[in-house]
Amino acid sequence: xxxxxxxxxxxxxxxxxxxxxxxxxxxxxxxxxxxxxxxxxxxxxxxxxxxxxxxxxxxxxxxxxxxxxxxxxxxxxxxxxxxxxxxxxxxxxxxxxxxxxxxxxxx
Amino acid sequence: xxxxxxxxxxxxxxxxxxxxxxxxxxxxxxxxxxxxxxxxxxxxxxxxxxxxxxxxxxxxxxxxxxxxxxxxxxxxxxxxxxxxxxxxxxxxxxxxxxxxxxxxxxxxxxxxxxxxxxxxxxxxxxx
Numbered sequence: 001x002x003x004x005x006x007x008x009x010x011x012x013x014x015x016x017x018x019x020x021x022x023x024x025x026x027x028x029x030x031x032x033x034x035x036x037x038x039x040x041x042x043x044x045x046x047x048x049x050x051x052x053x054x055x056x057x058x059x060x061x062x063x064x065x066x067x068x069x070x071x072x073x074x075x076x077x078x079x080x081x082x083x084x085x086x087x088x089x090x091x092x093x094x095x096x097x098x099x100x101x102x103x104x105x106x107x
Numbered sequence: 108x109x110x111x112x113x114x115x116x117x118x119x120x121x122x123x124x125x126x127x128x129x130x131x132x133x134x135x136x137x138x139x140x141x142x143x144x145x146x147x148x149x150x151x152x153x154x155x156x157x158x159x160x161x162x163x164x165x166x167x168x169x170x171x172x173x174x175x176x177x178x179x180x181x182x183x184x185x186x187x188x189x190x191x192x193x194x195x196x197x198x199x200x201x202x203x204x205x206x207x208x209x210x211x212x213x214x215x216x217x218x219x220x221x222x223x224x225x226x227x228x229x230x231x232x233x234x
Contacts, residue, residue: 001171036220036221043204043206043226044144044152049219053219055222087151091220095154096142099151100151
């Protein structure tokens with residue numbers, strides 16, 4: 001199974017900060033990578049698919065980039081509602097695998 | 108309104124069985140892949156399995172951790188997808204989510220992710 005390694009596992013940031021989360025795959029996964037946001041007690045929410053395509057309704061401060069094995073989720077200006085845990089997911093092959101998550105906390 | 112509602116969670120002893128259901132509404136169910144994802148208490152997300160759509164004959168895929176114990180089935184006439192869980196282990200304790208697969212078209216040459224999720228149902232495996 002493809003291993004997805006996210007970093008950092010947690011970070012503290014202030015409103016307005018630029019935040020970057022990375023995800024590294026154990027092998028090349030083309031552009032078959034998405035990002036999900038999860039708030040406590042809630043279901044995950046799709047933010048970005050196919051590395052850089054923004055899901056409908058997701059604010060433009062979220063963006064994704066990368067290729068091959070290294071991918072990045074960027075929040076250009078952190079808002080109060082963005083404090084959550086973020087997961088990457090590869091759907092290049094089965095089993096689909098999530099990263100271990102990055103918890104974004106208030107500084 | 109596009110919606111997924113899971114049901115069937117509960118407390119079960121190790122070695123027991125449980126059947127989860129996910130009722131879909133607000134979209135053409137037969138066109139979509141349907142996935143199950145779980146989250147153990149305090150842990151991250153784990154993909155459990157998938158039922159492909161009618162175009163792909165409802166074929167299924169499973170995570171290694173559940174293969175041979177869990178079975179996904181669906182009834183497109185009722186807009187339902189089920190997760191039959193047998194030989195349950197304590198490590199299967201989790202919140203189970205069903206999620207809709209989002210593809211570029213019904214033949215799904217490109218899978219874009221899981222764009223609609225249910226609220227989750229809790230499964231506890233304990234003696």
